[in-house]
Amino acid sequence: MIPSALTALNRESEQLSTVLDGLDHGDWTAPTRCTPWDAAALAAHITMTLARLCPMLDAPEPPEAAVDAAGYYRPDERFSPDVNEIRIDSAAEAAAAGGPAVAARFHATRRTLERCANEAPGRRVTTRHGDPMTLEDFLTTRVVEVAVHGIDLADALDRPRWTTPEAAAHVAALLLGPDHATVLAGLGLGPVAFIAKATGRDDFTAAERAAVEARGITWLALG
Template sequence: MIPSALTALECESQRLAAVLNALDDDAWTAPTRCAPWDAAALAAHVTMALGRLGPMLDAPEPPAALVDAAGYYRPDERFSPETDALRLDSAAEAARDGGPAVAARFDTTWRSAVGRCAAEPASRRVTTRHGDPMTLTDFLTTRVVEVAVHGIDLADALHRPRWTTREAAAHLTGLLLGPGHDTTLERLGLDPVAFIAKATGRDPFTPAEHTEAEARGITWLALG
């Protein structure tokens, strides 16, 4: 069974918080593949991604959900040079307080987000900062993407084994491959975390893997 979005987000956020709270000063300045961010700025970005849940839940509920989790990651103005510059600058600014402060904010933010979402009905809808009317469940799935995929980025930057939780990995492979994701992974010969890294451009697919993934109906996400 694919874990719920909220369960996956809670497990993955808890794992990331444990890592961040244990980092030493040198680790926070490690460069990441998400240039120009170092580890502190990348963690600050993930914190802000979760912090958007509060204002969205405070806002009026849209009458219908028109965008799903995969549709949220579509290539449009959300990846424009202006939006990218704002995204980069805001995370860098938030990281200037230093790594320990970033870790503390992340811990407070994920706990608040999960707690608030747990109190919402299954039918809850929200409007994203990009104007997308979505179910809260679908938006939570996008937050699992943010925490888990950038967790892979951080692990690689710190030269550590990737710490992606079983719950988040199952949720994301379900998003990317649909209900038959376990069978597809077996045919690809990839474990879930390796597949996620390849499907999100962190590692390259071999030509054979790419062909098989396409044949199995992989959902490609536009990621900044």
């Protein structure tokens, strides 16, 4: 059974909270593959992706949802050089307060998830890019952000990837559909290894790429 987006996001956020609480100064300044961010800036970016939930829930509800979770990651102006520059600079600015302050902000932001749990089924929101979505679909994009960037942080800190089973299953289902476990078993890939390859963190072999493309993998445009 594929966990709900909120369940997956809660589990993955809890895991990341534990990791952030255990970092020392050297950890926070570790460089990441998401250049030019260090670990503190990357954690600040993750925090900001969750912080967007509160103003979205405060805003008027759109009449319909026209964009799903996969459609949110379409390659348009949201990944333009100007938007990427804003994304990079805002995270770096937030990280200037220091790693412990970043961790505290992340913990505070997670309280928004409690509010999400009390929203009505089918609740709709409008993203900062103007996408009208169901809250469930938008929360799926937050699972992607926390899980994939969690892989980036784990690699930067030279630690085993800590992606939770709930988040891994949710993201794998987004990319491969509800029978993702069967597909991955046939490839001999675990869900975390698959997600790392599907998001460009690691490379697929030619055979793996051909197999997932034959199964209709959903490629996401990521900044």
